[in-house]
Amino acid sequence: xxxxxxxxxxxxxxxxxxxxxxxxxxxxxxxxxxxxxxxxxxxxxxxxxxxxxxxxxxxxxxxxxxxxxxxxxxxxxxxxxxxxxxxxxxxxxxxxxxxxxxxxxxxxxxxxxxxxxxxxxxxxxxxxxxxxxxxxxxxxxxxxxxxxxxxxxxxxxxxxxxxxxxxx
Ligand SMILES: [Zn+2]
Numbered sequence: 230x231x232x233x234x235x236x237x238x239x240x241x242x243x244x245x246x247x248x249x250x251x252x253x254x255x256x257x258x259x260x261x262x263x264x265x266x267x268x269x270x271x272x273x274x275x276x277x278x279x280x281x282x283x284x285x286x287x288x289x290x291x292x293x294x295x296x297x298x299x300x301x302x303x304x305x306x307x308x309x310x311x312x313x314x315x316x317x318x319x320x321x322x323x324x325x326x327x328x329x330x331x332x333x334x335x336x337x338x339x340x341x342x343x344x345x346x347x348x349x350x351x352x353x354x355x356x357x358x359x360x361x362x363x364x365x366x367x368x369x370x371x372x373x374x375x376x377x378x379x380x381x382x383x384x385x386x387x388x389x390x391x392x393x394x395x396x397x
Contacts, residue, residue: 230264234271240264247272251286254293258285287336296342297349299333305349306331311364319362320344 230240246259261282264273274282291298297305306316306327313327320327322341329335337345348355359365 230273232266232269232271233273234266235269237266237268239267240273241267247282249282249286251283251290254290256286256289258282258289261285287333291336294339294342295346296337296339297345299331301349302327302337302345303331305345309355315364319358319364321362 231238232240241264242262243265244260244262245265246257247261247263248255248257250256261278263278263282265271266273290296306313309316309319311319313331314324316327317324320341326335330337348358
């Protein structure tokens, strides 16, 4: 293997802790294998190595900022009885943000994470957020839906009724 920076062939495998920047913050990742060039100190990684490093940094970043895991977000959403789309309206984020959080493809920003933690831990805040978001719980939504169906039907019925009168 040749160094992609200087072309040297003095590239060897290393497992020394590696300092890297993630979202503007420095993290030290240890227990990771990567290639390093002895001549210019360039670090060379395969895709699998880089992926492992990114995952480890994301884990440290989550821990440092108390960001809930995908599983925690999902179970909180389910405890509210909301679909992913409804939960997006509840928090005030665009689709498909929540599915990305839940699969951990995307890490919530620090302000969003503190809102989530706040809502998870404080029942009053959770209820207050319902008022802000205007997302109703399922029971209320069913009532609204039934009412809409009912008015649609009665409108149709009155049309039929009116045409009956005209014809008659
Ligand atoms: Zn080099």
